[in-house]
Amino acid sequence: MATYDSIGATYAVTRRPDPRIAARIHRALGDPATVINVGAGTGSYEPSQTVLAVEPSSVMIAQRPAGSAPALEAAAESIPLADDSADAAMALLTVHHWSDLEAGIGELRRIARRRIVVLTFDPDVNHGFWLLDEYLPEAAACDDTRAIAVDRLVTLLGGARIETVPIPHDCTDGFLAAFWRRPEAYLDPQVRAGISMFAQTGDEVIRPGLARLSDDLSSGRWHQRHADLLDREAVDAGYRLLVADL
Known part of the structure; x- marks a missing residue:
């Protein structure tokens, strides 16, 4: 993904996995012998059973820690792997970036034997977050073009259990709402560089709202x-x- 070749350079610094969120993800995966991480980025939240990461950006792959599972530079929509390649597949905060959601979910269903775990956000709840609601409504409107209704994902997965993931006040993974109790963080350019909504929205849209926040x-x-x-x-x-059993 060309976008992440340009905006993903700080991910290893600002997007460090949070252990509490990791525990939720690993519980959702169950006890698979093998896992494939699709849209893997720098490898956050990969369990020890991960045998392969699928990631389209070479910039993100280059930031994967030593000892990580091998990475395949490929898009979620067309994964060059055999059917039933692993017990489980996971896709974390990635599906809203895919160019063809149906194809990507179809590939998850094809390569996983037993279970699929997807971490996503409910746009109806997420866009009520104070940063978007009070300071950046224009950016939220732009982000709406990428947002995916949870019900649509559940349908494409063929049914799934939905679990709420609470965000701790000191979350170490700097995604959009991670700093809900640390508002000054949104004024830091390095923090914003690791949040795709900021990186993909024009500065002229972002600047007035950040000035009001300051x-x-x-x-x-x-x-x-x-x-x-x-x-x-x-x-x-x-x-x-979203936890889908196949």
Whole structure:
């Protein structure tokens, strides 16, 4: 994916796997002997049973840690592997980037023997997040073109169990809603570089909202408005695990 060749350069720094989210993903996978990670990026959340990562961006592959599973540079929509290649397939925060969702989900169903685990977000919940709702509604509107309804994914998977993934206040994986209690992080260009919505939305759309956020942080308005968040340990920001048994 050409986009991630340009925006993925900081992922190994800003997108470090969070152990609490990792535990949820690994529980959802069950106890497979073999796992293939599709849209694998830098390898976050890969369990020890991972035998192959499928990732279209060479920039992302280059950031995979030493000792990671081997990576195949290929797109989710056309995976050059045999049917039933592994017990389980997983696809984490990737399906909204795929150019052909139906083809990609079809490939997951083809290469997995027993189970598919997808980490995604419910756009109806996610776009109510304060950053988007109050400061970046235009960016959220642009992001709507990529967002995928959870019900549509469940249908394409042939049915799936849906699990809510709460986001801890000190989440180490810097995706969009990870800094819900650390708003100043969104003013950091390096943090934004690891969040695809920022990287794929024009600066002219982002800049005014970030300026308002900066002002509200300086004046204390943000903290007054969101005092209810300051003592919370975790929130539901719309992130969902879909677990499909084949």
